[in-house]
Amino acid sequence: MRKFCFSIFLTTLVTFAFAQKSMISGKVTDKNQNPLPYASILLKGTVRGVQSDLQGNYTLKDLPSGQYFIQVLLLGYEEFEVPVELGAGEEKVVNLALTEEPIWVNSFELLSSRGILGQEKLPEIENFRINAGKKNEVIRVRDIDANLAMNNSRQIFARTPGISIWENDGSGIQLGVASRGLSPNRSWEFNVRMNGYDITPDPMGYPEAYFTPPMEVVEKIEIIRGASSLQYGPQFGGLMNFVLRKPDQTTRFTAETLNTFGSNGLFSTFNYVGGTEGKWSYTAYYQKRVGQGWRENGYFNTDHAHAEVSYAASNKLKLGVEATYMTTESQQPGGLTDELFNQDAQQSIRSRNWFSTPWFVPSFSAQYIISPATKVEWKVFGTIAERNSIGFMRPINQEDDLGSRQVDRDYYTTYGSELRMTADHRLFGISNTLAAGLRYFNGHIDRKQQGVGDAGTEMNFDLAPGQAYPRDLDFRNTNLAAFAENAFKFSDKVLVTAGLRMESIQSENQGQFGVSNGAPVILDPVSRARSFILAGIGAEYHVTPTSEFYSNWSQAYRPVLISDLTPPATIDVIDPNLKDAKGFNFDFGYRGNIGTVFHFDVSYFYLNYNDRIGTISQIDLMGQSYRFRTNLGQSISQGVEAYLEFDPITAIFKSSRYGYLHVFASLAHVNAEYQDFLVTSIVDGNVVERNLAGNRVENAPRKINRYGATYRFKDFSMTWQLSDMGEAFADASNTFEPNAAATTGLIPAYQVQDLSASYTLKKKYTLKAGVNNLTDERYFTRRAGGYPGPGIMPADGRTFYTTFGIRF
Template sequence: MRDNPTFLIAPYSTMPRRAALPLALASILILTAFTAAAQQADTASGSTAPAPPSVTTLPRIDVRGFDWRAYVAAKLKHQMAEVAGTKITVTKKTTVTHLDLQPTVIDNNLQQLLARSPGVLVSQQPTPTQFNLSYRGLGNPQESEYVLVMQDGIPLESDWIGFPTLYAMPLAQSLDQVQLIRGGSSLLYGPEPAPVINLVTKRPKPGAPFSASTEQVVGNHGLYSTYNTLEGSSGAWTFRADAAYVRSDGTRPNAQSQMRQGDFYLEYRPDDKHLWWLDLHAINADSGDPGRLSYPQWQADPRATPTPWNRDWVDRDQLVLGHTREFGDGWRLTGKLWFAYQDLASRAANGVLAPQPPPASTTLQDEQFRTRGLDLRVRKAWGHGNAFTAGTVLFQGNDPFRQWSSSDLYVERFDRTGTPRLRQARSSDYYAVFAENVFRLPHEIHIVPSVRLERERVAVDETVRPPFLSRPLIHEADARTVPLFGLGIGNDFGHGNETYFNVSQGWRPLRYFDMASPFANIVPGHAPDPSKSLSWEAGVHGVPVTGLYYDASLFWIDFKNRIEAQHINAIDVVEVNTGDTCSRGFEGLLSYDFLAPTALATRGEHLEAFASVSLLNAKFTASAIPGQVGKIPAYAPRYLAKAGLTWRVEQRVKLSLTAVSAAAQYWQDSDQPFGSGPSYLPARIPAYTVLDLAGDWQLNHNVKLLAGISNLADRRYYDRVWQTGLEPAYGRSWYTGVQLKL
């Protein structure tokens, strides 16, 4: 009932002809059996039967039916349903990671969490207060600004429109699935070019008995993690609650961090056609910020800490009210109303290393995000497997931004005695209407046209500006209306194979900083156009034999109107659309369970190997910057490969060895090094390969042992660079623990 991935099963009258054939044959056989039984009953009662006619032997005909249900079940282990609740995903490229089929992910290790998500690049920052993801070279991974990350279909960004940054992530233990959607994702969910990463939260099944569990984990670098749950049901009511705490000392001085998480889910299901639910999520995290290093500093001492006084704080609370209803005759409604509050605070001073003196002041910053939204979707199943969906999304944000200067490098988070440095009132509004339909045609062809109309408005009113600027106070507002169109075409062939093609538009909303950067002498009245994308994807996927799944596609993305700051004189800056990029390449995934064709699989034993690769050719095709055409965008490695081997015995063992390998990549669009001498940063991030080993061992129904080693080979590397320096990635780390369940 809830709007999670569930396959839409049509009644007999709407089943595909492949499905109707076995049922028709079964009906004939049943009718024949009843006729024979009736004749035997007549004979037994003494009735006189006519003499049988002469027997004619007919040629033998072998009829073989295709079990489409088995095909669907096998495919849903790797991708989303073609119609998932009130959403159409057929002809879109989707990948699903079922977290219960792999070992427990501890301390939100994103490399492990996204190991089965092809093409998603993780740029590591070993603290729980910022998460950096990118895809296909479409933008810098800083705070995942070019990727739409959602939890149960609701954006996790600070402000979806005005400030689409990712500072809070739910712990992996609380998640059931990771859904990766590209090709038409903007038409399905909204802004950001591609992809959508939707984190699906764990939910208890209706009628589930009461249960409780506690997970206790320790590891090096002072790691301690606890995750605790209660869940159960009574009549029409079902609930789940969890509470978690994670702390670590980190690998450098002032890298200590802690995170608290609490979730509560309550559903009411009065009958099989209605579902009401309430979802509450709370995340609280804080971490020291040891600062970034130049390349010579990293070579000399990767544990160096130029900012021992800096710190970050994140609080995020979200309330969701939802309702799903089946009206009959193929109609289904899903509505979600949500309210979110996020407080993002930091204390930041310039970095220095001994024997240099410490800075004279620090900046205390506080950004609050009060957002709310409504998502309404309807679906109508009609004809022979056709489906129509339509809906609307409304979103508003109220996001004040403040800064103070203080001479106390360790000023407390809520201290407001410093000198006001910046004060802005910011707001965002977003509205969208959309519709899609999947048409089933003869010869197993399906077509999905899509349309979406979106409107955004962002506004900034400034009362205090930084003292080093000479521009006037900002009082800007800008509104844009963006129509989006898409078309998907697919064809089922053979037993369990499908070709798909999708062409769709996407866009990146105009942010607060695009319209009016608070830290530069921006000339007012020069808001750029929003960045837009046109994405083409054509591929084939399926489960042609037992245990094998494959998905291979070619893609081409034109990304236009990239926004950058451009100096028009020695002092003033204007935000302009500086250029276009093209990203094209190949993305493939192969998964095979070696034991699926054997009798061991019937006893719950599996040995699965998977491998994915993203081959990328990205370059600038137009630019207002001289000499930029032909250069490679930042964070666009020529290859990103992921692979692994998992041995799994149901209710006993899960053991995985995974690897992530990335080619060398530029960290800025200029493809040039930055700085010189002690502050030098090379133009490219070197290639790296990282191995992770993790396992769960279920001793009995009540006790499970957990253990793992990340960066097994202790590779010394980095994959995150900014103009202020690079951040060392984690070296080898380990954990071990136990889970107790009642």
Template sequence: MPPLRRAALPLALLISLAPLSAFAQSTQPNSDTGEDQSTTPKAVNLPTVNVRADDWRKYLKAKLVYQMPEVDGPKITVTKKTTVTHLDNQPTVIGNNLNQVLARTPGVLVSEQPTPTQFNFNYRGVGNPQESEFVLVMQDGIPLEGDWIGFPTLYAFPMTQSLSEVQLIRGGSSLLYGPEPAPVINLVSKRPAPGTPLTVTTEQVVGEHGLFSSYNVIERNQGAWAFRADAGYVHSDGTRANDGSQNRQVDFYLGYQPDQQQLWWLDFHAISAVSGDPGRLSYTQWRQDPRTVNTPYNRDWVNRDQLVLGHTRDFGDNWHLEAKLWFTYQDLVSRSAKAELPLQPPPTSTTLQDEAFHTMGADVRLRKNWGQGNAFTIGTVLFHGDDPFRQWSSPNLLIDRDDHSGTSVLNQSRTSQYASLFAENVFRLPYRIHIVPSVRLEHEQISVDETVRPPFLSRPFIHETDNRNVPLFGLGLGNDFGHGNETYFNVSQGWRPLRYFDIASPFSNLMPGHAAALSKSVSWEAGVHGAPVTGLYYDVSLFWIDFRNRLETQYINAIDTIEVNTGDTRSRGLEGQLDYDFFAPTQWATQGQHLETFVNVSLLNAKFTGSDIPGQVGKVPAFSPAYLVKTGVTWRNERVKLSLTAVSSAAQYWQDSDKSYGSGETYMPARMPAYTVLDLASDWRLNRSLKLLAGISNLGNRKYFDRVWQNGLEPAFGRTWYTGFDLSF
């Protein structure tokens, strides 16, 4: 309780008792006559006292619309910069349009790939966004990567209709959750609200390029039991031949709450995606015809199944437990042949690749509240992965995903082990100061054992094992001041795990003498945020990230590569967020009317500060745009959600060399051009049961790309529309 509130209580108590005391004295018998004088009480004039109390809870509630609680269950997030996007406060997102999902999430760069089998995020210029390898993406605090340690790539993403919010945690994220430098993107699944009767909802949408999206839910939460089940399907023909895709999803949640102190739950998630791969284009091909197809036979399949068992419990003496146990199976299968070149015969063989991931983990955390607002957390995470990697060569260019009749050209067994022990404490000091020291101890072990190697190699079989022990430390400082404002400072360490490919490339003749050093980061962030007036939220900070021992692929010749530590980078800049609801200070807010506008901006200055590559120092790392701006306006009430959003990115290099390559048909410029894209989305509720959906993505039909890899670029979608309905009963 703030000092003003504590002082107000005894003062109010004295004021309330003073008249009673005076009245009691006036009703005493007269000492001289012995007569009762109660019929003629004497008036007592007291000095006027004005008492004002500032209820801090209204500011905390306002901030929680935009950031995580300071102590969120067993997790301490105070002094860690966080952003929360509540998806129910914006129109329905169709087809996993990630620019719309993350429009209110500052600094996260989406490198767009039209097909739903890879998802590419980047943040503050730390690493290539390829498959989000440098960003930890989680669902309900559990990694979504194929193998969190040995193969941290993102090939599956839940349909956004099944999510309630998106959490972004910057500095201190590695101390809170584990490997990857920063940040953590945590996707929170929807749960049926308490008291929900049996409800069935169906959403049916059609749109351009053969889009058909179906999402269906049945849920109930009454008494001790709650459940929610959903099933989704999305089909698209794409914009190029061999660009069609299908995505299926099934989720099931079952919760049991025997009393107010504990909850048991079971979660099951299944995602299945299949997509053609029309191939990447050179810049010249893209300018001439973005519908060009280079690989008409290639195809990708992704399957991911996950079972989670969880338990939370409040014990006596202010102890709280949260425990999760999960089992995941993910299978990545691809069929790839060489690109078809003009006036050349088609390829004569294809490679079928199968990477399976059998992983399991446990996350156990305890929190103890003590003293006046202090909290201590301690926990452990254990993880194991068993991930065979196989390839076959076949003359059948359309070979099925389960047909292993071809010639075996690669077979590796791969395993990963990970364990961590961590602790944090928030100390509440006088003058609303808080301090959060953090420590985390990490252990990683990965192994690769090879029995079949590619026929064009002559090196020995790979039999490599590597162990790493990593201590991490962090410190956060904060101070609440004024009306709902807070300054915060955080310095913390992070790291990137050593992957299977880092200890030995399966496609190179060279064997490293020893594994490369771990890539580590130190992140500094200082800022201020708050909700000082009704309807307004702001958050602005300065950041600095030193990322050392970057791992890069070094080409020795056309075949031989090696993963080595080539240098260090520094990323610094400003990140700001401003949200304002114009209707919040008015009586319209009491009627459920909101007119919200937001803008968030990331200004980035990144460069190489050290490198073994001659001439590399001073260059800008790949995917480090000087600015990334997201803005929009949303009108919402009980019947309408209408939103116009925009994402604008500066030009950026797509490779660390900052150089173009090729000429003529193979030309690729050094930088991807700047772009600005607008999206319009709307939900219109006609009655309690029926809601209409409609929207237009890339409203200005901007021709652009922001996804480039070593073999070319992928065109982004042009203007597309969708329309449909949502029916509940």
């Protein structure tokens, strides 16, 4: 009996294995039989798909028998479908010939091969979301001539109008960007994600982006301005999503190594493998980056690792798992006074400050196609991470006494889940697409601060013997959300979107605030629960097949953060009725292209930021002064953002044997001002009031202009870029003259240039080189009030880099 059962099992296994051997293969060509690489070959209504290789060949393996429709997508060519009947164990050859189509408004990627290297926009409906009617940009990172080894954000965001950047992190570990007068502090006004899931400690309680993936593995950066609040989250800045390079669908195995050498001892090695075999796809990378930094005491040593595996469990179900790990060791040069900066911006008077952010982000995803019109996606993700610092933290105009250093440590443990769905349907005879989703997030932050560390010079986060943390706080945040947005396509020219997002937030903060006269000071526990609804509406009107008007109005909010609930001193008081900041974003613009020679996106924006949180001085009933944190007022940012790119050679000569020249301008005028915003101070025991109405919002330059030109000839390209930035203030009082600690005062205007080039030989060997800050300008973009300062944080001067790469 046992032998009979084993025989049945073996027969079943062999039959199953044989049934999985069915496959479809072939070649994708144009009408002249020239091979077309990188065409997407999809089995319509399934999760299965591959890309054609450099010779146009493709293979779809391990397919069950049945009736299929092969769908072929390639920008610049008409969408192609062909039915295929596949029998059990059959190997069928299906060759596919495509015909060219006109360049439509969504085909910006094609323009790079025809003379324009423009800023793309997202498709109207894609990847479980609706992008129509929204101000958005797509940055194709690998197509940019830039110092990607160092995550040079000035070059990476050059073509994205209105992006302000804090350029004080010469190690490339952290990214600080913002738009429309918002703060660039670790990009915290953006909803920062990677591959569609959260990578910050807590988007609702502590949204600072300590982790940035290496740009050498980032395929693209998707930016949706404030209108993303319905589908992703409430942030005023919108969504910034890093999309990592996906597994190579053209081969079983590919490998790439990029090795960069540069100024100040820079060495970076990036190594990548990936491929597709039947139902399985995989990718992995490892990056090591070390250097001394442009400034004294600026050492950094970082390691990044990532692995991703996906499996087509059936024709309708695809499963994926990925994990990312980062470890950092970074010496912080600290800030400078204005006098020290003018003497020598490279100097540092802080030699014992260190910073580290171990970061682990796992995720699981599942995609299921219910029908050709309906599909769902489920993501589960988490973050296990730390933020650690040690150093001499006092104002920069105080000399380091070489005594015990202060240790601050955060421990982040978060997990979340998002379920998203899109469904095509008809309503009142109109074609519609519905996007809907549910979100759950649970965040926990264990904050330990003001610990007494050692008196050494190396990175060591251990406390001195017998010491404990005076401040030990526990912050928990739970978020439930649901959204629904519908795109109504009234005609080929008119599309309208409308939607709602429901939010429920529960925040708790408790623990020990400090120690007074040897006794612990316990913080009164704070618990806040709130629920509300956000609304939004948008529209597109296609003026021509290649241009459109777009507009969007969408509500946004910024929750009360952990820093808002934690008083900096024992005498400070938190308003028990402290509210989340709320407001809205509005956009109206016109975008598109004229043939293959001119690409544009010009828009007006208006950002209303209500109930901004601040601190004012008060007198209690005993005549004692205290600081009161509450909602103080409003700011409004408005202005114009414009992106223009032109190819003069194609415009004049149609084609050229000597290459093409693309010139671009990314322009923004931002007027960010406070409206009614009360501030107070104590003068001779009395409260003195004044209003910031009419003051400019801090860290918000009015002029954000970038210009550039790219020359391309076959496999060679070179890009020159100029960044022209206006002045800004470091504080809301618009203090012009700097204080002694250099934490307030004017941030002067500056201009800085970059030059980068790349050459690819036989599609296997790569050589890149460049000069950042070509004219060696001395400038700064930030006056820090605390770590990694305090004081002026100089940007890097002139640096060089060279990259050698090979792909197998």
